[in-house]
Amino acid sequence: MGEYLGSTGLAIPGSGGRMRVTIAEVARRARVSKTTVSRVLNNKADVDAATAVRVREVIAATGYIPSAGAVGLARGVTRTVGMLVPGLTWPWTGEVLQGVADVVESAGYGLLLSTTNRGADSLDGFSRKVSAKAFDGLLLVEPPEAVRHLRVLHDSGLPVVVIDDRGRRPAFPSVGTDNRQGGAAAARHLLDTGRTRLAMVTGPRDFGCASDRLNGFHDAVRDAGLTLDPRLIIEGDFMSESGEAAILQLLETGPEFDAVFAHNDLMAVGVLAGLRKAGRAVPADVAVIGFDDIPLAAHTQPPLTTIRQPLREMGEAAARRLLARLGGVPQPEEPLIVPTSLVVRESTAKRTAAAGRE
Structure with a gap:
């Protein structure tokens, strides 16, 4: 571990703030080297007691206080x-x-x-x-x-x-x-509410979290004896606009669905907007669940069910x-x-x- 070798300190009392005390000034007044001052500052035991007292008297007299940041850098840490x-x-x-x-x-x-x-x-x-x-x-x-x-x-x-x-x-x-567990929980919840025609707006497929959420959702659907229709799975980019675009595309081209799992809350907000634009009621016509539990989720219309990341x-x-x-x-x-x-x-x-x- 290195020792503190100096920094700019406080202004000398009575100087009007025009001069600032350095370790060199302390060393000159105490008639020791800067290394000795450093060793006193670092509480090293191998400094003569009388010398240490003299250095500390000069420090007190001049008002010198080393900056904590500089001490840390000299010791090899910044905290x-x-x-x-x-x-x-x-x-x-x-x-x-x-x-x-x-x-x-x-x-x-x-x-x-x-x-x-x-x-x-x-x-x-x-x-x-x-x-x-x-x-x-x-x-x-x-x-x-x-x-x-x-x-x-x-x-x-x-x-x-x-x-x-x-x-x-x-x-x-x-x-x-645990993205996979979260995806599975989303599917189980939708199935528990009586939904069976499940759609999904995924995150980008090259994101591991999107793959995990999709696979967990798929696992739970399969365990319930059902299958996912690949025509009801569409990729988004985690932004609300992609959620709205995805749901409008599904409404136009895909088979009927009664629930949507969006891979994050922002896309779920877009899904809600798209369903509203298309005249579909939530949750009467379509249930919607997101992922994250961002603060906005509690304030959408209707408030959004979601998988909470802590x-x-x-x-x-x-x-x-x-x-x-x-x-x-x-x-x-x-x-x-x-x-x-x-x-x-x-x-x-x-x-x-x-x-x-x-």
Whole structure:
């Protein structure tokens, strides 16, 4: 571990703030080397007691206080955690970020937040922060294109924990959701409400989470002795516009359906809009279920049933994993999978017998 070798401190009392005390000034006044001052600051035991007293008297007299950041850098740590997210406008980023901040701040660490909003330019700026060792470890809400870069960062010795691994399961610590179990829960709930003609708006098929949600849904339907009609499965892009476009396409070209599972809440919001535009009532004509449980889900018309990802808990768990690693505790490289849960609201209200005969 390196020692603190100096930084700018506070202004000398009486100087009107025009001069700032440096470690060199403290060393000159105490008639010692900067290294000796450093060793006093770092509470090293091999400094002569009288010398240490003299140095501390000069420090007190001049008002010199080293910056905490500079001390950390000199010791090889910043007590700062970096976090890279795709963007701050993504609906559930705030919940994950709050979970991270609660844990990090309570442990006395700072949080350095970066986004990939500007694509390559953002990643270039982030790479400079990595090169400058601006943080001790990294939490990353994985943008799809980042997987190959994560291995390089991890192998270089930077502690990395991924949040929401999109089903890719990188070979280092990550925290994700049980997407397959969530998809199965969505199917079982729709079947329990009497729906049997099930449609699905998936996420992009190259996302592992979309494949897991589709496969879990398919498993539960098969276990119930039913089959999914491939004509009622259409791919979206996780944005609300794609959910609306998908449902309007299904209404125009596909067979009849009485329920829709959208792979995230944003697409489910689009599905609701498309059904409303087409004059279909929810849930009387079609039940709709989403995935995520973003804050908006409770305020749609009707309120949206969804599969809840425990977003804040995921942020907390990832932050705890990273801080443990920074504290020298080895972390398993197997993913930590956080279970989902079903949140029932009005968009999947059970069909009455009368409604079923209509």
